Amino acid sequence: MHKKSGLTVILASLLIGCATQPGGLQGESVDLGDSQRVSRLFAYPNNCNVICYRDWTLEQTVEHYLRQSLDRDGYPQASVNVVRHGERILADFKGAPDGYGKPLQQLLDAGDLAYKGASQLNSDGKWQYNWYFFLPLGMALENRKSVELLHFPPDYSLTQAQDYLRSNTTDRWASLLSYNGVPVQQTPAYQTIVDIAPIAAPASAGSTLEGVYSYFNTYQQRMVGELTAGKGDGTLPMVAFGSPVRNWIKQQYGVTLPVLGLGQITSAPGQQTSVLGANHPSYIWYAADPDNNQGSEAKANATGIKVMGQDLSAACWQAGMGQNPGNDPQQTLTSCTQKWQVTDKQQTCELFFITVRNLKPEDAKAQCKAG
Structure with missing residues (x-):
């Protein structure tokens, strides 16, 4: 019961908004979904065939790609920390503009549609090994x-x-x-x-x-x-x-x-x-x-x-x-x-x-x- 209450507080805090950081930049927590959703949308695990080419955790994998996005958006000084709270995976941004999580959520929502299509492709026997x-x-x-x-x-x-x-x-x-x-x-x-x-x-x-x-x-x-x-x-x-x-x-x-x-x-x-x-x-x-x-x-x-x-x-x-x-x-x-x-x-x-x-x-x- 206590664990569930803690998660409720965490998720509620996501709805409150962003905390302002020094210099007018923002901090923002983005709920990426449960670990199953995040694993499939971020292509996790990382090229594993008995031995993993990069032996990263799910959180490290997500952080890797989000760090690339920050750099390519022109925010090299910004940071992202990906953490797990229960079954939820959260991305905590610091030094990125307010609302930075919105296009990320749009990408992941579109990714759900792509995964549905890929799953149907597999069900129809057309996916290849x-x-x-x-x-x-x-x-x-x-x-x-x-x-x-x-x-x-x-x-x-x-x-x-x-x-x-x-x-x-x-x-x-x-x-x-x-x-x-x-x-x-x-x-x-x-x-x-x-x-x-x-x-x-x-x-x-x-x-x-x-x-x-x-x-x-x-x-x-x-x-x-x-x-x-x-x-x-x-x-x-x-x-x-x-x-x-x-x-x-x-x-x-x-x-x-x-x-x-x-x-x-x-x-x-x-x-x-x-x-x-x-x-x-x-x-x-x-x-x-x-x-x-x-x-x-x-x-x-x-x-x-x-x-x-x-x-x-x-x-x-x-x-x-x-x-x-x-x-x-x-x-x-x-x-x-x-x-x-x-x-x-x-x-x-x-x-x-x-x-x-x-x-x-x-x-x-x-x-x-x-x-």
Whole structure:
């Protein structure tokens, strides 16, 4: 009886509000749910196969991802402490703005919908043994600049890195954003990801996962609507990467998006969002493979430079619209394509040879002049 009363006091205190911290920053306790809910939404335990790759407790796991969010929101001085009270898991924030727990709760509520879809997928015998349920944890929760719509996260982002933004895909796109004036430390704010399949899986799983989207429709639509909502200065821009994702946009919103195609979707009632079609960030390695260009290295380089120009233009649009959501989307795109595919085509060429062919800058410059 005494234990139950203590829990009642703890939960009641959550409803009272936030305690003010020095300097106008806030302290806030967020009830994340019971341990069963938190375990499934935070992909716990951590890659355990007899031996755990990271032998963390549930509380340590949750703290890890929430710490990532604080850093990516620009609050490195803030802290979070995750504690267990009975069956409830609480996250105590200090030094974060008042209301910081609201977008976290929105993510977890959407995660419940995703888990329901994944459970149904398993009941229907379509779940595979090497898939992992994985929500986009550790993203910027409050100070987002843009949204990236992708297919599914690679398995190693969960099993090895436990960092949703640690992948070859996201690393490459972060570099493209930096070439377009986004400081490296700020690129995570532009890379708030929604994967239409919240399943960490091997790279080879792409075609199989294309058949499971319908299980996650309510999750997908809620995430797109909530993440693209701005702070009163217009909705955030979104980039749709790869043909499966662009096809999904067509199916869900009736908007056709070729590469560098621009469209508007109704992401929530009364909420219009600008969306740009783009190549998958990893597509360039396929496009620039001589085996996919009649065995010709010259043709492969030409194809790769073309894709590089498209990718730099898309990242340029994302950076420009993210920095100022009030910009005209079409004018921004026109300016970006002019820059990377006409005015600075030499630099586009050099960046291709440096980042894809791994040449030294001086060798890349010579290659582009010769070409």
